[in-house]
Amino acid sequence: DTGVSQNPRHKITKRGQNVTFRCDPISEHNRLYWYRQTLGQGPEFLTYFQNEAQLEKSRLLSDRFSAERPKGSFSTLEIQRTEQGDSAMYLCASSLENRGNTEAFFGQGTRLTVV
Amino acid sequence: GDSVTQMEGPVTLSEEAFLTINCTYTATGYPSLFWYVQYPGEGLQLLLKATKADDKGSNKGFEATYRKETTSFHLEKGSVQVSDSAVYFCALRRGQGAQKLVFGQGTRLTINP
Numbered sequence: 001d002t003g004v005s006q007n008p009r010h011k012i013t014k015r016g017q018n019v020t021f022r023c024d025p026i027s028e029h030n031r032l033y034w035y036r037q038t039l040g041q042g043p044e045f046l047t048y049f050q051n052e053a054q055l056e057k058s059r060l061l062s063d064r065f066s067a068e069r070p071k072g073s074f075s076t077l078e079i080q081r082t083e084q085g086d087s088a089m090y091l092c093a094s095s096l097e098n099r100g101n102t103e104a105f106f107g108q109g110t111r112l113t114v115v
Numbered sequence: 116g117d118s119v120t121q122m123e124g125p126v127t128l129s130e131e132a133f134l135t136i137n138c139t140y141t142a143t144g145y146p147s148l149f150w151y152v153q154y155p156g157e158g159l160q161l162l163l164k165a166t167k168a169d170d171k172g173s174n175k176g177f178e179a180t181y182r183k184e185t186t187s188f189h190l191e192k193g194s195v196q197v198s199d200s201a202v203y204f205c206a207l208r209r210g211q212g213a214q215k216l217v218f219g220q221g222t223r224l225t226i227n228p
Contacts, residue, residue, distance in 0.1 A: 003158075004158070033216075035216075040220065040221070043204075043216070044218070045216065103161055106151075108156075108157060
């Protein structure tokens with residue numbers, strides 16, 4: 001399977017705990033995006049990387065959130081001191097920038113439940 | 116800021132019915148417009164797109180035309196099937212240099228046999 005892979009698929013955590021999600025993009029895709037989707041809403045942009053550089057962060061990304069893409073391949077999204085409001089589906093997408101003609105491919109997401 | 120508004124769901128139709136899901140947008144400049152589909156248990160998939168005014172995107176029998184004068188990108192299909200049951204998202208990306216997609220809230224479509 002050469003699609004975008006996200007792990008874990010589901011995560012249940014207690015309030016106050018830290019969680020980390022992983023995203024493996026399509027091989028050779030230079031751009032990687034994180035989105036958050038709450039129930040009944042469309043995905044909301046969180047941040048994106050061009051290779052290993054984090055180029056844009058949404059105001060939704062509070063200081064409890066941090067994302068990395070250390071070698072320009074996989075990425076991790078960490079949430080510290082989780083709150084119930086963090087419960088959502090976290091989506092990763094990747095694309096190959098090619099003269100502005102890009103298509104973002106999405107993973108199946110990691111569903112986070114904070115209890 | 117940029118925004119996308121979709122018709123509220125859920126939408127329930129019988130097989131072979133005509134489908135329209137309305138989508139309007141607010142954005143500066145000339146955004147690219149997209150329809151994504153999310154089948155049960157799967158990730159978002161690009162259904163179709165249009166990058167400039169009057170372009171028509173089409174795929175799997177679905178069509179949408181980029182209407183700049185009405186800032187709309189309505190999704191249509193002439194004869195829906197049970198397998199079209201999914202959640203449909205309209206989205207925009209502002210210009211070639213911008214990276215993020217701005218999504219509407221999604222419309223859940225159920226097709227009954």
